[in-house]
Amino acid sequence: MILTHRNIEGIDIVSLAGRLVMADVPEVRQKLLVTVEQGSGKLILDLAEVGFMDSSGLSVLVSVFKAARAKSGDVALLHLSPTVRSLIELTRLQQVFPIFDDEAAALARLR
């Protein structure tokens, strides 16, 4: 899995590309937690290039959300593929994560 990081006005934006599944979870979790720890705690995860995610991938999102909340931050999800969106909705995590199709709207939410 490839992670690309940038920062806009103190908000971290990480784009993920590939499958977020059990085999990739330890590395991705560690990298995202470091991003939250070293940043403001405000994080946008751009999942446009994530074609599939399993429950272990979901556990990464939840871990990162908990870390961000511990810093009074938040995590927004951007550009969900249909498969990832269906997984999020099956687990009702849309009640936890704000979901956007537009980066400007996600940035406005976290400012």
Place this chain on the structure above:
Amino acid sequence: MTRTITLAIESRAECIELLSGALCGLCQLLALPTAPIEIALVEAVNNVVEHAYHGEPGHPVWVEFEWAPDCLNLRVRDCGQPMAPGRLEAMAPLADPDPDDLATLSLRSRGLSLIKSCMDKVEYEARDGVNTLSMSRALVVSESV
């Protein structure tokens, strides 16, 4: 007509995407929706690798895909530690998480609940050293083969 294909992988997380790739190809060939079936398959095999074989590589995992005229049957078999009796039946539906109550964001046990959400019928049997998780999904008219 019922058509069947059986695949085998080693019990390594990195091998599971091979099953996903095969499933996607089969779903495309047969014009079936991939997402719910792939979620159920990956969660089932994740459980085998993580729990039945305790993350130990080198053990066999078999997956049988059976397309009947009115349903798709998946059977995931392993020779590892069986699931505790009654665990599947006791698995409650996924609860609504509360973003303001982090304790409700459980990281565990989502796999079996997801499988039950994606498939119409899920059964588990441990017999003679072989564990079998059988999953079935009815095909709507436009999906049937």
